[in-house]
Amino acid sequence: MRAALLIPLLLVGNFLFSQTTVNGNVVDQDEQPVPGANIVIEGKAIGTTTDFDGNFILETSEVPPFVLKVTSIGYSDATEEVTETGATLTIVLNETQTFLDEVVISASRTPERIFESPVSVERFGLKEIKSTSSESFYSGLQNLKGVDVNTSSLTFQSVNTRGFAAFSNNRFMQLVDGMDNSAPGLNFVLGNLVGMSELEVQSVEILPGASSALYGAGAFNGILFMTSKDPWNYQGISTYLKGGATSQDAAGTNAYYDFGIRVAHAFSEKFAAKANFSILKGEDWHANSTLDLENPGRTRSHPAYDGLNVYGDEVSTVLNFDDIAGLPSGTIGSATVSRTGYDEASLVDYEAESVKFDGAVHYRPFEDDFEMVYQARVGRGNTIYQGANRYNIQDFIMQQHKLEIRNDNFFLRGYLTAENSGNSYDTRFTAINVNRRWKRDAPNPDNPAEPSWFGDYARAFIGAKLGIGTGNQLDDETAHALARDAADTGRLIPGTPAFENALAKVTADGDLTTGSRFIDNTKVRHIDANYNFTHLTGDFAEIQVGGSFREYVLNSNGTIFTDIDKPIVYGEYGAYAQLQKKLLDERLKFTGSVRYDKNEFFDGFLSPRASLVYTVGEQRNHNIRASVQQGFRNPTTQDLFIGLNAGRAILVGSAPNNLDRYTSPALSLSTDGQGITGQSTVVISGREAYENAFSLNSVEAGNPTAVNTDLVKPEEVTAYEVGYRSQMGKIAIDLSGYYNNYENFISNTTVVVPYYGDAALTETIPGTNIPLALAALENGDFQPFQTYTNSLADISSYGATLGVDAKILGDFDIGGSYTYAKLDFDQAAFPDFRTNFNTPEHKFKASFGNTELFDNFGFNINYRWSDTYFWQSTFGDGDIAAYSVLDAQINYAVPSIKSVFKLGGSNILGEEYFSAIGTGAVGALYYLSWTINP
Template identity: 70%
Template sequence: MRTGLFLLMFLLAVGAYAQTTVRGNVSDENGVPVPAANVVIVGTTVGTTSDFDGNFVLETSEVPPFELQITSVGYSSTNITITANNQNVSITLSESQTYLDEVVISASRTPERLFESPVSVERFGLKEIKNTSAESFYGGLQNLKGVDINTNSLTFQSINTRGFASFANTRFMQLVDGMDNTAPGLNFVLGNLVGMSELEVQSIEILPGASSALYGAGAFNGILFMNSKNPFDFQGISAYFKTGFTQQDAAGTNPYYDFGIRAAHAFSDKFAIKANFSYLSGEDWHAVNEEDLNNPGATRADPNYDGLNIYGDEVNTLLNFDQAVGLPSGTLGSALVSRTGYAESDLLNYNAQSVKTDFSIHYRPFANDFEIIYNGRVGRGNTIYQGANRYAIRDFTLQQHRLEFRNKNFFVRGYITSENSGNSYDTRFAAINVNRRWKGDVEWFTEYAETFIGARLGVGTGIQLPEDQAHAIARQVADQGRLVPGTPEFQRTLNSVISDGDFNTGAKFIDKTKFRHADANYNFSHLTSDVMDVMIGGSFREYELNSAGTIFTDIDGPIKYNEYGAYLQLQKELLDDRLKLTGSVRYDKNEFFDGFFSPRLSVLGTLGQDRNHNIRVSVQQGFRNPTTQDLFIGLNAGRAILVGSAPDNLDRDVRTFELTPAGQAITGSPTSTIVGRAAYENAFSVSSVQAGAPQAIETPLVQPEEITAFEVGYRAQIGRVAIDLSGYYNTYDNFISNTNVLVPLYGQAGDNALSLLALQNGDVEVYQNYTNSPADVESYGATIGVEAKVLGDFDFGINYTYAEFEFDQASFPDFRTQFNTPNHKVKASFGHTQLFKNFGFNINYRWSDAYEWQNTFADGPIPSFSVLDAQVNYAVPSFKSVFKLGGSNILGEDYFSAVGTGIVGSIFYVSWTVNP
């Protein structure tokens, strides 16, 4: 059927014919060709783009005279009149003095100059992509002011703005051609692992802060918009090839490859197609931190050692040696003993990979701006995700399929996003169950205890060994015959474990979750502009959770639920267009929660005789619905059991635990069955137990999170200097986060009887709940950026970001905010696009202040770090090519932005781009 539709559209397309041909060349004031300049017939969407040499050919059914508008990012636009068929024209573009003239769409869902945006917005266009010194355009985004990137993996970088960052960043949204790029089951974006090829990107816009009034529940802390090139405007075949190497202290030097190709063709002014393919491969950043965060300075010689990037040693038990042999208490004592673990490098290969493909059909039935688009995107990759544990993401696939109808005044689109976890697995449970496949916990700990007791008492030797030597011999005996990494026996066992989806015996997680989404927007401005600009829109989404019980409590079949929303925006310009008022409101409803209104009001005032200063003020309310995992997760993560708080989820999670001998004597049973509800209704707070005064706690079920955001900003263009500064203040209600609690395996928390015995005997389990903070959370910060032309035509930029939050920890000791953002950041850039003919360069520097990292895997300090990236490029017009030599973190000082991740090293590369 799809083939038939393609042929039909092709036949319709070739039936059209051009009556007028215009040929031309676009260059700058120095006579250098300007590639990828847009050439559009004024009043229509009919146009083309210039090639690498600045040449273009426009064929149209328009009859002269008509006017062409020629635009390119970084240049002022110009118009030229076409008076005859087969006319040849030469166009010279003047370089724009400011990025503030660039057009953005995201802030108000309608085109407007960045200078006139009512809220803060960052833009990264074709010029910036070409000149980025990072190894990829996505990595180059971290040079924008107010933007943070936390590196989880070579192929997984997590973007965030205005604090509260994590790799599972559910507060930040990423849209690719209007489609939410979130992995439906994971609830977050995997960077650009399955996103867009750099050849396909036309522009990127980032809205820092809350944007719920126009974009709904997911637009809570910021949005990234990736917009692709239209095949009507960007035609031809282009390609790039990068090769080089990564360098890291822990992993040494390893090869790095990145390749992409794009093909686009407009068969007529009605029909066009495009396709993209890209492939990236390299050695991932190795995680080799063996520190025991709970016992700093400890080594494996400690009986209860638990190394950060050592897995399997989380399995421990309290061995009471006196009780085991009937000796008086205090004779041999007792000790917490953990099993011997495996290093992360024993459990996975560090082959990072990303493969992205997409295909689009664009049809304009009336040869005007009304367009019908089908777009299919498929991405597959290998990466590492750090959440509660470190997850080896292997052969992960994300698909998106979109059908859209649009013109300059409206769009209606529907798409489906689905993921397949492939062969992904949990490295912690891989280690735990490799150990258990070899020797069960009971047998191992029994051997350990028997050996320790014998060594201490001198059984068979008559020599009573010191405690530390007895522990060493006990571990040696219990580990006899242990599977050794690199041997065929170890690999066979590991392969068996990571293909088993039952975390009691395996480590594989299964996820085929999807969501279906539809949204629409209509801008009435062409009808109402005499009064005000009016816009309406809405959206609907249905989730379908499908993990076969390995992540969610969907053991009996997929879980479905939905949400919807609608919005209205009014915009009016007054006082000779010096005052712009924008008001918008959105209503959203999730089937589990009450509906929520998100209003936004902004005022923009333009000042100065040359209209080169403006001040903006905005206030808005926003909200964030609990994620699929907040509601329906049911996962034993090793350190804690995660239970979502949807009302019908509390009874879905049922687990059986083995009791200690003391517990068995009390209950008369070897096991205890616990339902997830106990984590919310029958538990002790962790902080009270640590303080020695156990207190029962009931955890409220999670509710939507709310924000009230205030922002004030100033923009100015003063000669060749552009200034953009802003400050914000956010208050949060019902702030969503996690708390850990201790669930007794018998008794009722607070009964001062059985439950206290359970604590005493170690018959407790750690559960992680999803809830809201009863205390207020506040965050505030500021950014200032300066862009200037200096020393002639050199580009110089510098920006500074300040971020801070406040939270009354004493009012909720077990609450974790996970702000995870440095107080201070400084970024600077210096470069020239044409230092001499066809030669350019760019240097980027970033400094980050030290900060505290808090997340489910581990907490700890992040030292301050500095990073220097640089590139030089040389264009060869005769080959339509650009060659680039560059590197990120070229000073070679390894750093990390989160506790437990691989240490980020350097990437050095050379690239060749044809017809960029």
């Protein structure tokens, strides 16, 4: 409705009387037009932009004389005086030598050249968006030095820097026009699924490493800033259409398209508005690995098979055939048997989709830089998210609404982020409960005649081994095959109406004991402010202060969090100050900042940062920088309040009041367990996972050891960075090295809780010396839990990045970068602790292109190589093979129709690769795009 009301307004002309009209053309030093250049009246918030041919018309009530300031990324600024109305101007912009001259804001919350930034920073602007060889600007970020992008889905890519990568990357923050773009309940960014349209992006900036001193707890390992085009300087209607195909061995060749439109207009010098709409559709990357990750030698014929992308076969039990048949021990024996699972392709819809709308109204009541903004963003998407399980995200909706007042010296903004999980569901529990809807797992003690899968399996196996009915005693392999066939008789077959009906019912049910849907309507309310006192203190130093407040409202109806009775509400706040001063003939720049943050569950935390940048050389074209800062991150909403049975383990957050909030459904005891306890079921609380459990590794090693898990608290990092930047003619060098030392590193441990007895082994079976808890482990009466805690180990990481960019042979752009990353952690000393570093030790990237090879024709090629690395996650662990990727594009501009045509592809050589264990292999994507008024 909001879009329907806004778009007609945007198409209305400006009927207000303008006293002065200025016509002009902006060109570069070669007299080529510069499209998208900003023209602003100096000292006023009044301006316009050049069109595709570099032309502009500025209408204003300002009376000459006044000065126009002209800027464009990649060019030096220019000014031109207007002395009369009706003037026609030609303004020349000189191309800057290197990217180090580009201006960034994120590093210090104030405009400064990359060359002068006190920390590492990467920028992806209008020029880079136009020339990217990837299918989207967001995918193109993976060509920046030091930046990793892991692909979970065609529409879900996770950006990361400096290690500890994961799809649920809660160490990395993404801000879209100042709003945290993380999904409130999931606690991490869903890539650009519900982010920004390509036509709307003015720039993307990435700060690798800790940035807590300015941006708070979420900016722990890196932060990405997306800034949109405003409706004052970027007016008109722009659109693009991309069509093409994806190619993957598992999925075949499938259509891909992406469409976007942007409309913006300044109705007067006080009022402007804009709106964007985009839609992307394609076939997702299919995940079809049948490898049994824990036992790679097993095939589907093995009785305990558990395939990686096969779900439902996690349900297993130890069948003691001698006890079941009443035979002497050792007659037939026992075996671990798993239920027959379903392939992922039978359980999910692989249609990837991203639909985004955003609109904004800008009001400048005084016709100067004071501005009031209302902005709304709404995104809906389908994707595959991989966490503890694989989740089919269907009709997921996230919306953000922001009110902001600002001028050049301050801003005050408040925004709401709300998500709705739509029809999303857990694929593992889908398979488990489709199986159970057809036939229960274990015999029903209240109705022994009711069919059960393990009961049918056991009877058929015993009969085959004893030769009942045939007189022939079969070998184990044949008997297991016959037993599975017997237990699976009448099983629901994918594609049949019975299966589809069961699938629909299970995926619509939010109770994980019978269904697989997860429900999430979590919200975040956020307020932040900043004031820059430089206009008052400029002769002394630049001083800024700011702060923020955030409130979480967790609302999953008990399907994710322990909020089954009512939403869980809690908050946090913070404040910061920064001083920046130039010394020694402005060759030395000092930046110091400190931030205080407080979460209601934890003590307050100080995050200081100090940096020095020293410029050397007669031409001031070399600088050396050094910085040190402390950062922290609070435990996430899931770290604190999750209460989720993920199949392989139950996940229980460790907020003090969460341990008793979680109680498991009734868990069935084995026959032996019932004999010991006299009961058939037991209920376990979250507290037992933290206070009455064995470490998983000790159980697997045959030496069960009790472990008490400490409650989680904030994670801390001390980050050191040194760097060197240089501009030497047409060559730019950017070198940085870092060392991060972590304290109270947040991660997970997996523990085993016995159904009866205590982990301290003080309780024994009556009349014996056998500890009850050891008997529970022997009988299979135990439950794995994943707990959230902090490591006692010393954990550090270090690395370096070198980037070189140059212009050669005239106007050819060439660049290359190398990144080294290393984790320093003694895994053997802490076998239960998982760091999830998930980062290759070595990476290399290269680019080669020319934006104007000949008139209106350009090209760009990007190459990436990643070393092998170990992937660690709750879904699965394993080695990721080294891979190489080549992206390329050619583009041709047709000025007469204000259009650019681009033909290109990602991974054009089609060498499929994985970025994580359990995902679909990333194939090739080829596209042809047509952009009007880029």
